[in-house]
Amino acid sequence: MDVTRKKRDMLKMYYGHSQEALQDQGAATADPCNINGAHFEPDIYLGKLLKERSLGELMDKETEMVRHIKALDSDMQTLVYENYNKFISATDTIRKMKNDFRKMEDEMDHLATNMAAITEFSGTISNTLQDRRQQITKLAGVHTLLKKLQFLFELPTRLKKCIEMEAYSQAVRYYTKSRKVLHQYQHMPSFQGIQADCQLHVDALREKLRSKFHDKNSCPKELAECVDLLLQLNEPAETLCQDFLSQSVHSSALQPSEHTDILEFVDCGCNGFLSNVCLVIASYNDLFLNRQQDDEQLDAIALKKLVSFVNDLMELYFGYVQRRVLLEKETGDNTILVRALDRFHRRLQAMNKLLPDTDFSRAGTEIVSRAARDRVSHYLHSLQQHYADCLTDIRQNLAAPRMLARPDGNPLSDLLQGLNSSLLDQMKSVLSNLQAFIASDITFAMKPYFRGLFCVQDVRQGLVVAFLEHINAVCIEFCEAPSDKGAVPPALLLILSRLCLDLEQSTISYLLTLVDEQFMLDSSSVVTPASVLTAAARDTAQRLLNHYVRVQGLTISQMLRKSVETRDWLNTIEPRNVRAVMKRVxxxxTAMDIQVGQLYEEGIRKERSSDSTKRSLSTVRPSAPTRTNWSYTPSTLDNSLMSNIQKLFSERIEIFSGVEFSKVSVLTGIIKISLKTFLECVRLRTFGRYGMQQIQVDTHYLQLYLWRFVSDENLVHFLLDEIVGSTLHRCLDPVTMETSVVELICERG
Structure with a gap:
């Protein structure tokens, strides 16, 4: 019974039914009526069905159970067939493994027998030759050591003999062969003597080889051989290159001189120095490369030495060329410089063909690019200096007596036009000169790594964009300049504001289009977009115009503040005339209106509120007053509460807000600042009757003239109402003057 249960449990584990799952399932199937449980009782289950089900349900249940029985029978048959096939396959596999292992076991036995025979035979040989082997090894070591010692003891004599016979290559070979051994045993006294003697002969050999550099009859092949031998003797390559350079290249071809034409300098270097270098390369190839065709390693070492040697020479030559090219930085014409650089670049391309492992044309192009950048930098500095000179000329013209008061012409507009034309002409001239670097007959101009950087980074970004940014920076400095550095003429601020606005509207787009067409820039280039430059120019123009308004408003405010603070308003006499300061204001x-009108359009005005005063502004003379419907009546004093309520619902006036690019907007900003200062000064004083009446006369006079300068006359009305109202509140005896009398005084004044 236990054996049967154990087999059943093993089968259940094989088919995925663990013991825990079986226990849980047994607990869940303890019901005797559960047909799938272990405690199923058929009689109880059948009695329950007979009691609870009808005949039709019993027949359906029977059909269902028959179907389930058939399905289980089919599954059991399938399982038996599958297990039978697996058992057959396992039996075949085991039978095959037995055969394979039997054959492998036979082979291993045969191998073990062979290995035992080999081991026995090897042991016999070792025992036979053991004594003789030790003697042979010892004698071979002694023989090798004696040969080395004999060579070392004879080394000084051999070196001396080779030097006397001028067999320098053999002497160097002897020394380099034994140098490592001498260094290894230098602590032994006998080897110290040998090394000292060898060092004396090697020093003499170095002097002999160096004397070849000063021999005018030495050919390039001999010089190249001497350089190679000295390099094997651990001579510094830099010193050898300098000595070789002094012998192979004429000093006159390498010395940059301010008195030598750049074209002559390049021709001398190409025909002298570079020609000699080419001869040296050819000789070196014959001596060290062409004779070692069978040894690639030696060829690689020799070629590496040659490349290193030539690179050092060319680096020195490039340094001289760069210094000479720098002397051309301040010249005005690019034609000779570009021709010289083109010849220099062409000759370097020929050297690349002679020595393929080098790329001197790239280094030459870098020198050309640096020369081009220096030219661009020089032109940028010249443009900046020209811009500064133009501003100085404008300031001198503005400082001339009665320059701005000329009745004929538009002086500010003429100055602006002259500044615009001068800057554009200078920029066009500079761009025309720089086109020499990208001419079609120039070799380096066709190189993409030169042309792209030069046209995009140097010309467009480094010159045009940098100069436009410089203009903005200088203009912003005028807005931020401290007062201790001197006052900036307001008219200059106005001109620069219009200049920046013209840059934003047309000049920037024109210059960028011009440089794109002349230097053939494509749309894929990463450049500063025109929108960024125009936005910066417009922002600068706005800042300059705002600063102009503040400066001019401050000038008028100073006059009004002094006129209020220096007068005794309690003890003044009855007003008989308008104060002179109001006429000056x-x-x-009016002068500011004329200045701004020369550079900016009129602007939009709001329609006048009185039909009696609607007239063309062009028909009103600046010196003639105009009657308006504005007057400050005495009833305003009694109606102060209603006035304060109306102020709550009136639009707030921004005194220091930004202005638009129009004449009326600029003058409105100046007048707002001036009248606001007048109002704040009045609020700090105490007035008598006649002082208050004088303020009434002055404000009426201002109204007669100021309404025509602003965009909305109600703004002037409001500020003047505030001034008169504040005066009434600060007056000890507030009795206003009749409106007709005020008008009569203002007209007579």
């Missing part, structure tokens, strides 16, 4: 604002 109107005159100055």
């Amino acid at each position: 109107v005159e100055d604002i």
